[in-house]
Amino acid sequence: MDYLYFPGCTLYTKAKNFDQTARECSRRLGFELKELPNWTCCGATFPLATDNIMALLPPTRILANAKEQGSTLTTLCAICFNVIKRTNHLIQEDAEKRDKINNFIEKNYQGDLRVVHYLEILKQDIGFPRLKEKIRKDLGGLKVAAYYGCMLLRPVEEMEFDDKERPTIFEEFLESLGAKAVDFPLKIECCGSFQSVGSPEVATECAYRILHSAIKNGAEVVVSTCPMCTFNIDHKQLEIREKRLDFKSIPVLYFTQILGIAMGVDVQMLGFEQNFVNPEPLLRKKGLL
Amino acid sequence: MKIELTRQKVHNDFAKKVELISGQNLFACYQCGNCTAGCPVAFAMEIGPHEAIRYTLLGLEEEVLGANTFWLCASCLQCTSRCPKGIDIARVMDALRMVALRKKERQDHIQIAEFPEGFLERVPQIAFISGFRKFLS
Numbered sequence: 001m002d003y004l005y006f007p008g009c010t011l012y013t014k015a016k017n018f019d020q021t022a023r024e025c026s027r028r029l030g031f032e033l034k035e036l037p038n039w040t041c042c043g044a045t046f047p048l049a050t051d052n053i054m055a056l057l058p059p060t061r062i063l064a065n066a067k068e069q070g071s072t073l074t075t076l077c078a079i080c081f082n083v084i085k086r087t088n089h090l091i092q093e094d095a096e097k098r099d100k101i102n103n104f105i106e107k108n109y110q111g112d113l114r115v116v117h118y119l120e121i122l123k124q125d126i127g128f129p130r131l132k133e134k135i136r137k138d139l140g141g142l143k144v145a146a147y148y149g150c151m152l153l154r155p156v157e158e159m160e161f162d163d164k165e166r167p168t169i170f171e172e173f174l175e176s177l178g179a180k181a182v183d184f185p186l187k188i189e190c191c192g193s194f195q196s197v198g199s200p201e202v203a204t205e206c207a208y209r210i211l212h213s214a215i216k217n218g219a220e221v222v223v224s225t226c227p228m229c230t231f232n233i234d235h236k237q238l239e240i241r242e243k244r245l246d247f248k249s250i251p252v253l254y255f256t257q258i259l260g261i262a263m264g265v266d267v268q269m270l271g272f273e274q275n276f277v278n279p280e281p282l283l284r285k286k287g288l289l
Numbered sequence: 290m291k292i293e294l295t296r297q298k299v300h301n302d303f304a305k306k307v308e309l310i311s312g313q314n315l316f317a318c319y320q321c322g323n324c325t326a327g328c329p330v331a332f333a334m335e336i337g338p339h340e341a342i343r344y345t346l347l348g349l350e351e352e353v354l355g356a357n358t359f360w361l362c363a364s365c366l367q368c369t370s371r372c373p374k375g376i377d378i379a380r381v382m383d384a385l386r387m388v389a390l391r392k393k394e395r396q397d398h399i400q401i402a403e404f405p406e407g408f409l410e411r412v413p414q415i416a417f418i419s420g421f422r423k424f425l426s
Contacts, residue, residue, distance in 0.1 A: 014413040044418035048364060048383035050312040055422065079415055154366035155377075164370050190329045190365030196412060197420030198399055199361055202333045206363075209329075231413050 003121065004070045005033035006062060008080040009041050015077075015227035017271025021256040022076050022118060028263050029126060029134060033074070036066055042083045045194070053097060059087035060101050064109035072114040074121060076256065078151035078226035082159065085115045089158040117152060117161065119225065119255065123169055128176040136264035138178035142286055144258065145182045145219035146170035147210065149229045150190045164188075173255065174223070177262040186213040191232040204239045207232045208247065211240070215250055220282060222252045230254065235276040251279035261288055290352070298348040303388075307345050311384035317374040318342045324368035324378045334358045338368055338378050341385065350388075359385035360398055360424070383423075390426040398424035 003026075011019040026033050040058055047055035062084060066073040075081045091098050092111035102108055116124075122131055148167055156164040167188065171181035189210055192203025211233055214222050224230045234252035241247055252275065260270050267289050272280055283289045308315055318339065325337030335356040336344065344353045353359075362382035369377045390398070399420065409417075 008415070009418075010413045010415045041418065043422070044415045045364065045422050047422075048377075048380045049310050049387045050380070051310060052387075077415070079419070150365035150367065154370050156370060188367075190363050190367065192330070193363040193365065194416050194419035194423060195330070195361065195363045197416050198424050199333070202330050202361055203363075205332070206329050227413050228415050228419075231416065235411070 001125065002032040002034050002070075003072055003074045003116075004036050004066050006036050006039055006042070006066070006073055006075045006080060006084065008075060008077040010227040011077060015230065015254070015274065017274045018076055018227060018230075018254040018256060020269065020271050021254065021260040021265065024265050024269055025256055025259045025263055028265075029131070031121075034070075036062070036069065036073070038065065042080045044079055044083065046083045046086045053100060056087055056090065056097070056101055057105055059084050060091060060109060061105050061107065063088055063091070063111075063113055063115075064102075064105065064107035067109055067113050072116060074116050074118055076118050076225070077228075078117075078149055079228055081115070081117045082151035086155075086158050088113060088115050117225075119152075119169055119173060120161070122173060128172055131173075132176045135177060135262045137262055137288060139174075139258070139262055139288065140178060140286060141180045142178075142288065143182050143218050143220045144174050144179045145184055145214035145217070145222045146174055146187060147214070147222050147224050147229065147233065148188050149224065149226050150188065150193075152225060153188060170223070170225075170255070174258070177258065179258070182214065182217050182219040184213045184217040184219065186210045191229040193228055193232070196232055196236065200239075203232055204236050204243065207236050208240045208244055211237070211250060212247070215248070219250065221258070221279065222250055223255050223258055224252060225255055237277055249277045251275065251277045251282055253279055292349065292352060294347060294349075298350075301348040301350065303348050303350040303353075304345050306388060307381060307384045310387050311377070311380040313376050313378075313381055313384075315342055315346055315376070315381065317376055318346075319374065321373060323371050323373060327367045327371050329365060329367065330361045330363060334361055338362075338382065342376075342378070342381060345381075345385070353385060354389050358382070359389075362386075364423075386423060390424075395426040397426055
């Protein structure tokens with residue numbers, strides 16, 4: 001089965017490695033990510049002010065266009081997933097706003113598209129036991145901290161992704177690759193998100209707390225599902241090191257990169273040049289490259 | 290901070306405005322403080338989210354809008370997910386932001402021209418797009 005795929009803007013620039021590895025892994029797993037034609041930015045935040053209908057137009061347009069092409073839309077970026085899935089939910093529930101938006105964008109979208117995250121495809125459509133069979137390189141108990149962040153999980157009634165306080169899908173995924181999932185208390189905590197633009201120092205502190213918690217619980221690598229989180233917990237390690245002298249860097253990978261390693265994807269295809277903390281020395285030491 | 294309550298303030302339309310934009314019933318709040326306890330950025334806030342709600346109910350517009358609380362909210366929805374009274378507190382924070390940004394002075398919270406050199410090249414665009422939506426009038 002092929003999936004309509006909405007990459008989102010950051011996967012075309014700062015997170016090419018995320019996009020590239022996902023496409024390659026899909027091919028190896030026997031399905032294709034069919035890129036949605038003429039996609040636009042999703043808006044990057046779901047509008048929380050109830051009178052801000054304008055911000056719902058781009059995600060609804062994306063959904064309406066996707067509906068014309070197929071029945072399932074998938075994304076990798078957790079923020080895009082959150083915006084698109086919440087908008088889909090709103091279109092289903094709120095008839096007044098649905099009509100207003102449809103009139104404005106000249107579409108007739110009723111909210112009848114299945115919006116799934118890539119991890120959900122792996123769990124629900126492929127299945128982790130089957131994924132395990134396709135693994136070419138067992139991760140040999142590499143200690144990986146699964147960092148969920150907020151966007152996949154909350155609000156739980158609309159995202160319907162996993163338990164809001166104790167999610168397990170990410171750990172199940174990592175265990176199926178042969179990694180040892182490290183449990184740590186801040187796995188569902190916010191990385192500071194767009195505060196890296198508004199109050200950069202606050203975001204740096206949030207990122208530090210998350211990484212510190214992961215390291216303290218024995219993590220060798222942190223895995224993320226979101227280019228926003230990855231910027232805060234990977235690239236901002238530069239600022240963290242300046243502020244916290246005791247801090248030791250830890251590599252941060254996208255979950256598709258770690259999937260790629262396990263599936264034996266060539267190291268050139270893994271796109272480590274975009275990771276701030278180079279994971280190669282650790283992975284070589286563990287015999288995974 | 291010295292706070293002065295007057296009958297006039299308590300009955301002004303500030304709370305109503307926030308309730309209207311957020312779509313939330315602020316009077317449901319019983320000040321348990323769960324939101325502030327779970328908030329990942331509460332350490333940097335001048336008043337916690339539960340206090341911002343109480344202030345809003347008392348009509349203390351100047352005090353709430355003068356605090357950094359709602360500007361620091363990253364809309365992570367931890368407060369919303371843990372509120373025992375079902376208040377979507379992240380929506381309340383966004384409504385406060387909207388009230389501040391929609392004033393006729395139209396003062397932006399961040400100044401793009403003042404970004405340090407190399408900042409635009411380094412930060413991913415999702416950060417800018419969401420940041421601009423939250424901080425610009």
